[in-house]
Amino acid sequence: MTDETAAQERIFTALCAHPGVIRIDTHAASVFLDGGRALKIKRAVRFPFLDYSTLEKRKAACEEEIRINRPLAPQIYHRVVAITEEPDGSLQVDGRGRPVEYAVDMSRFDETRTLDHLAKAGPLDANLASAAADAIVASHAMAPRADGTAWVASIPGLVDGNGDGLRKGNHLEAEEIEQLGEASYTILQRLRPLLEERGRQGYVRRCHGDLHLANIVAIDDQPVLFDAIEFDARIATVDVLYDLAFTLMDLLHHGQPLAANIVLNRYLAATPPENLDALSVLPLFMSIRAAIRAQVALARLTRPDADRTGILHEAHRYFDLARALIHPPTPRLIAVGGLSGTGKSALARALAPNVAPQPGAVVLRSDIIRKQLFQVEHTHRLPPSTYRPEVTARVYEVLVQSARQVLAQGHSAIVDAVFASESEREQLAAMARQCNVPLSGLFLVADLATRQARIGGRHRGASDATQEVAAQQEHYNIGHVDWATIDASGTQEQTLQRCRDAIAGQNKAI
Known part of the structure; x- marks a missing residue:
């Protein structure tokens, strides 16, 4: 034991003498928990990647810890305090005597909430x-x-x-x-x-x-x-x-x-x-x-x-x-289409975690991309002018390009959009063929009453669809749908299972 570590053990013993204090040791620090307060002291150690072997270096490290961490967690990190030796030989935290150690003064948090x-x-x-x-x-x-x-x-x-x-x-x-x-x-x-x-x-x-x-x-x-x-x-x-x-x-x-x-x-x-x-x-x-x-x-x-x-x-x-x-599998592309209120976004989020490679597919949502194009928050409601055909065409161009970017990186993508026209669906399919990536197309369907009820129950989100928009969509000319048509009128779990079955069937056909 060096003189520095011996001196620290005296300090650690004094801190633990107070009732209720809990000491936690790591390889480079000792933390003392006392009620709602925590004191973190750098241990007098030297490793290839750090050196706390002197009091000056430990003080500097404490100051640096505050500088780095306080902007991230101001409710936890407060200041550097000196542990002092008083004229009578006693040790005090933030006393007036000679500093013999330094500590990071922190608020204690519930350790079970990490x-x-x-x-x-x-x-x-x-x-x-x-x-x-x-x-x-x-x-x-x-x-x-x-x-x-x-x-x-x-x-x-x-x-x-x-x-x-x-x-x-x-x-x-x-x-x-x-x-x-x-x-x-x-x-x-x-x-x-x-x-x-x-x-x-x-x-x-x-x-x-x-x-x-x-x-x-x-x-x-x-x-x-x-x-x-x-x-x-x-x-x-x-x-x-x-x-x-x-x-x-x-x-x-x-x-x-x-x-x-x-x-x-x-x-x-x-x-x-x-x-x-x-x-x-x-x-x-x-x-x-x-x-x-x-x-x-x-x-x-x-x-x-x-x-x-x-x-x-x-x-x-x-x-x-x-x-x-380190060995990610081949990526794939999944498209989730359907009129507003069929549950496309909920389905995309549910599918994504289980689409390899880890940590799951990137979800590209037309609602989000439209908001990004107009540089507004996702929950900001856009005016009808932003849904003109030429704007929607631009949204789909960005969707397809973003999916191409993701696939080119060896990662899977799920594209979430209405895909009401054959041209929109073919645009995505053509890109998948160019990238030599399998496409699983899913088109969700549900009756108007179901769709309107779901839209009416929504809270703030990225979609601007209203019950009136849902009614207008009933007149869309969707044309021939060569994707798997999925009954989405039931629960989310039922729709998810039907889609998984459809994807599995498409995989066997490839």
């Missing part, structure tokens, strides 16, 4: 998943842009570091580790020009850097990002999609495919379209993140109280996920 705990308890609420995506979008919007050259150059080190870490202890198959590394390098070589271009476009930023589910907490039912990497800006200076990939991957690991798909689609809808042109990086990024978590799990085996069986199970699950993600 997303990893919530995910283990059952399916995550869709609204919470959407809000988590919004929080990530906001964090990336405020993140300072950086030179992408260093980031791209660092990726081979991540792949190699994963290989080295996964081999330690011989807990995983050496051949499978080697195969993972080879597959990662193959994708990296193919994507390097894209990654370099994203750096030039400004998508490499000083991000959170550690966005797994344990670092997102629901406070007043709103997700808050905390514990961003402060000890090394290089580790957190990454492509924004690599930051997002940690959350997506961890949602998949925790058995939350619907939440993962919601986060992906919400993020893409709220960020520039260049991200659609970069979906091909997600398999590599998510795989790297999963391998890192497998390493983190294996590192816990060195603890004296380690649950070896549980730790090895978790490590194997993350490793297996890394191996699965």
